[in-house]
Amino acid sequence: MRTAVFRKANFNSAHRLNNPLFDEKTNDELFGLCNNPNYHGHNYDLIVKVVGEVDPVTGYVFDMKILSDIIKDEIIERFDHKNLNLDTIEFKTLIPTAENIARVIYDILRLKIDSKFEIEITLYETPRNYVVYPIK
Amino acid sequence: MRTAVFRKANFNSAHRLNNPLFDEKTNDELFGLCNNPNYHGHNYDLIVKVVGEVDPVTGYVFDMKILSDIIKDEIIERFDHKNLNLDTIEFKTLIPTAENIARVIYDILRLKIDSKFEIEITLYETPRNYVVYPIK
Amino acid sequence: MRTAVFRKANFNSAHRLNNPLFDEKTNDELFGLCNNPNYHGHNYDLIVKVVGEVDPVTGYVFDMKILSDIIKDEIIERFDHKNLNLDTIEFKTLIPTAENIARVIYDILRLKIDSKFEIEITLYETPRNYVVYPIK
Amino acid sequence: MRTAVFRKANFNSAHRLNNPLFDEKTNDELFGLCNNPNYHGHNYDLIVKVVGEVDPVTGYVFDMKILSDIIKDEIIERFDHKNLNLDTIEFKTLIPTAENIARVIYDILRLKIDSKFEIEITLYETPRNYVVYPIK
Amino acid sequence: MRTAVFRKANFNSAHRLNNPLFDEKTNDELFGLCNNPNYHGHNYDLIVKVVGEVDPVTGYVFDMKILSDIIKDEIIERFDHKNLNLDTIEFKTLIPTAENIARVIYDILRLKIDSKFEIEITLYETPRNYVVYPIK
Amino acid sequence: MRTAVFRKANFNSAHRLNNPLFDEKTNDELFGLCNNPNYHGHNYDLIVKVVGEVDPVTGYVFDMKILSDIIKDEIIERFDHKNLNLDTIEFKTLIPTAENIARVIYDILRLKIDSKFEIEITLYETPRNYVVYPIK
Numbered sequence: 059m060r061t062a063v064f065r066k067a068n069f070n071s072a073h074r075l076n077n078p079l080f081d082e083k084t085n086d087e088l089f090g091l092c093n094n095p096n097y098h099g100h101n102y103d104l105i106v107k108v109v110g111e112v113d114p115v116t117g118y119v120f121d122m123k124i125l126s127d128i129i130k131d132e133i134i135e136r137f138d139h140k141n142l143n144l145d146t147i148e149f150k151t152l153i154p155t156a157e158n159i160a161r162v163i164y165d166i167l168r169l170k171i172d173s174k175f176e177i178e179i180t181l182y183e184t185p186r187n188y189v190v191y192p193i194k
Numbered sequence: 195m196r197t198a199v200f201r202k203a204n205f206n207s208a209h210r211l212n213n214p215l216f217d218e219k220t221n222d223e224l225f226g227l228c229n230n231p232n233y234h235g236h237n238y239d240l241i242v243k244v245v246g247e248v249d250p251v252t253g254y255v256f257d258m259k260i261l262s263d264i265i266k267d268e269i270i271e272r273f274d275h276k277n278l279n280l281d282t283i284e285f286k287t288l289i290p291t292a293e294n295i296a297r298v299i300y301d302i303l304r305l306k307i308d309s310k311f312e313i314e315i316t317l318y319e320t321p322r323n324y325v326v327y328p329i330k
Numbered sequence: 331m332r333t334a335v336f337r338k339a340n341f342n343s344a345h346r347l348n349n350p351l352f353d354e355k356t357n358d359e360l361f362g363l364c365n366n367p368n369y370h371g372h373n374y375d376l377i378v379k380v381v382g383e384v385d386p387v388t389g390y391v392f393d394m395k396i397l398s399d400i401i402k403d404e405i406i407e408r409f410d411h412k413n414l415n416l417d418t419i420e421f422k423t424l425i426p427t428a429e430n431i432a433r434v435i436y437d438i439l440r441l442k443i444d445s446k447f448e449i450e451i452t453l454y455e456t457p458r459n460y461v462v463y464p465i466k
Numbered sequence: 467m468r469t470a471v472f473r474k475a476n477f478n479s480a481h482r483l484n485n486p487l488f489d490e491k492t493n494d495e496l497f498g499l500c501n502n503p504n505y506h507g508h509n510y511d512l513i514v515k516v517v518g519e520v521d522p523v524t525g526y527v528f529d530m531k532i533l534s535d536i537i538k539d540e541i542i543e544r545f546d547h548k549n550l551n552l553d554t555i556e557f558k559t560l561i562p563t564a565e566n567i568a569r570v571i572y573d574i575l576r577l578k579i580d581s582k583f584e585i586e587i588t589l590y591e592t593p594r595n596y597v598v599y600p601i602k
Numbered sequence: 603m604r605t606a607v608f609r610k611a612n613f614n615s616a617h618r619l620n621n622p623l624f625d626e627k628t629n630d631e632l633f634g635l636c637n638n639p640n641y642h643g644h645n646y647d648l649i650v651k652v653v654g655e656v657d658p659v660t661g662y663v664f665d666m667k668i669l670s671d672i673i674k675d676e677i678i679e680r681f682d683h684k685n686l687n688l689d690t691i692e693f694k695t696l697i698p699t700a701e702n703i704a705r706v707i708y709d710i711l712r713l714k715i716d717s718k719f720e721i722e723i724t725l726y727e728t729p730r731n732y733v734v735y736p737i738k
Numbered sequence: 739m740r741t742a743v744f745r746k747a748n749f750n751s752a753h754r755l756n757n758p759l760f761d762e763k764t765n766d767e768l769f770g771l772c773n774n775p776n777y778h779g780h781n782y783d784l785i786v787k788v789v790g791e792v793d794p795v796t797g798y799v800f801d802m803k804i805l806s807d808i809i810k811d812e813i814i815e816r817f818d819h820k821n822l823n824l825d826t827i828e829f830k831t832l833i834p835t836a837e838n839i840a841r842v843i844y845d846i847l848r849l850k851i852d853s854k855f856e857i858e859i860t861l862y863e864t865p866r867n868y869v870v871y872p873i874k
Contacts, residue, residue, distance in 0.1 A: 059735070060736065061704065062733060063732075063733050065731060072505040088251075089252075090259060094549070097507065098547040098548060112699075117697035117698075118699055119733070145502070155248075161197070184509050187200070188200045189198060192196065193196040193245050206371060230413070232412070237372050237373040289661035321610065326605070327605045331873065331874070333840065333869055336869065337867060384835075384837045388833070389832070429526060430525045458475075459530050461470060461471050462470040498803060560797070564743070595744070614778050615778055616777040636819060638819050638825070643778055643779005685752075729781075
């Protein structure tokens with residue numbers, strides 16, 4: 059039986075939800091206040107889950123210090139104190155909803171963490187709204 | 195791969211745990227303080243999980259504003275500031291344990307959310323006691 | 331300079347806000363949903379603050395085990411899993427608002443804790459509504 | 467002796483810290499990542515404290531429903547899902563630090579709440595950084 | 603469909619991460635600050651999940667009072683205010699990482715809870731680092 | 739009127755409460771489980787409050803980055819992943835109760851923060867037990 063380890067981190071970003079294929083009236087209907095052209099922002103709480111076998115030498119599934127550094131280098135540096143729409147390549151043409159941010163984070167981390175480990179992303183946009191990706 | 199979205203809400207209710215098929219001595223043994231005939235109460239924290247595909251047009255699995263409104267109309271209006279035993283149809287003959295409340299909420303929401311979405315209910319009776327329904 | 335020590339506890343109760351001097355219409359205007367005749371309830375979080383000098387022998391202002399026992403014996407036993415309006419003497423004629431519950435708790439604990447210590451009560455009715463008594 | 471009542475609310479905004487009297491190098495030294503010209507954002511948690519006497523008729527210091535409505539109408543409507551620098555009059559020439567936002571909120575609410583009540587603002591910019599205004 | 607019930611508890615312990623098969627230089631590389639020979643410590647938060655059918659007589663999957671007592675007798679008494687390396691049999695030769703502590707707790711509770719119930723352990727070492735065992 | 743700014747940090751330490759002037763029986767009576775000779779430990783949450791005037795140039799009372807660095811250099815480096823009794827000078831002869839740790843932290847930070855700022859320390863030993871120093 060395997061064990062899951064979880065590491066929390068956080069980043070603070072501005073964003074706007076808008077689909078340029080639609081006119082503003084449709085965007086307002088779809089996204090409401092989140093469509094504000096001048097952006098708004100969030101404290102995003104991120105939880106990275108890594109599932110694997112416990113290494114009997116260390117008692118670790120995955121060294122939390124290394125996981126923390128990967129999250130810092132790959133995610134926090136990229137998104138913290140940024141405007142997701144304007145300052146990042148990832149959301150130039152992808153709407154930065156929590157769902158899409160979680161998938162982008164997953165895709166980035168998936169390349170940095172050995173495929174023998176299963177990973178899962180939880181992203182809180184607010185304490186009342188959050189997402190998990192992927193769900194099997 | 196699918197994504198799960200979660201929305202939190204809360205309601206404050208009175209309840210009593212009692213099975214009318216048993217005498218008071220048995221009810222006291224089964225339910226202890228929760229059998230108080232004059233009721234006690236809780237701040238219930240509710241988390242509704244909805245699992246589905248991300249819509250590429252909106253970047254949403256499910257519009258959180260719509261989900262929030264469904265929860266408000268169907269659950270909060272029904273149970274908030276109510277006595278679950280006396281003021282609701284659902285618990286006239288069903289003991290309002292957290293397990294049963296979670297199932298009732300699931301059954302209500304299941305009718306209001308398209309069956310292409312999988313749903314799951316988490317209900318905190320206190321910060322130390324909570325339930326999840328259904329478990330596959 | 332003095333030090334404050336704080337101990338948290340919690341109790342779960344039913345209550346109703348109603349002033350019998352008024353008719354139901356006025357009570358509904360004053361108390362809204364909280365006037366439900368069948369009661370509703372809360373998980374109350376209680377924080378007791380005790381201010382004094384640090385005893386150089388123990389390094390304590392007040393032994394937290396003793397404070398915890400006083401809170402348990404005097405407050406939790408009295409109010410937990412109770413209907414504040416029906417099951418307690420304190421709220422037979424006093425409306426059990428958070429303000430009044432905090433003052434009642436203060437008055438009870440003030441008799442049990444040496445007057446050389448200053449005390450203060452914080453009472454959370456919900457995570458969004460709380461009170462502190464007394465304020466100088 | 468008086469009682470304090472507290473009401474929590476929250477708003478999500480974008481902002482940027484920048485003093486136009488200084489060049490960018492100085493702004494970067496003063497504000498670091500917070501000087502990002504494209505803005506970043508936060509989930510702000512707001513706590514409004516109101517101090518007064520308990521009204522013996524209601525058992526309230528201040529009706530929490532009314533306080534909640536004042537906060538919603540005056541603060542949440544004004545700042546939620548806004549860019550504080552671009553979308554608000556209050557921060558056109560005032561740097562939107564947590565300190566300044568708290569003072570602005572205080573000044574707005576002070577006009578809406580009877581001066582017989584003392585008020586105090588707590589504003590969390592993140593769970594690790596927060597401010598209180600005013601301090602006597 | 604089954605229901606999961608969860609009960610939270612906590613214990614405060616000292617521990618040290620060290621593999622006696624390695625020299626100190628290797629242990630420092632593997633465990634960093636956690637290898638401090640004089641120990642450090644944590645407030646461990648434990649969540650025990652029990653999955654089963656709801657008993658129609660009680661509305662319970664598992665009586666939370668009984669589950670709480672099992673956790674207290676078997677886990678809290680054993681590990682609270684202890685040095686995991688020195689004071690417990692379980693970690694005499696097993697490194698007390700969160701992963702290993704979770705598995706030990708699972709193995710202890712598995713013997714005390716009827717096998718018709720599925721169980722799962724969540725253990726927080728800090729609010730930012732936690733583990734779940736077992737993962738299927 | 740002044741503003742208070744708060745910064746949270748945390749450290750994980752082992753400690754033991756014991757007064758060497760007393761025999762073990764008296765120490766057990768005074769400190770109970772906290773007297774365990776092999777130590778236990780905690781995740782300490784620290785909040786540093788700094789009170790002053792808002793600088794009109796920056797909108798800051800005190801640069802949170804600088805405050806965070808002072809806390810890291812002076813407190814976290816000193817106490818994190820340490821045995822307070824064995825690894826620190828401060829608690830060689832001072833019992834490391836929360837009250838005494840808070841005062842030691844205050845005395846250290848008082849020397850590093852300009853005396854024009856008032857400071858106050860909040861230290862959580864557990865989520866249910868915490869202290870504030872100094873109280874005027």
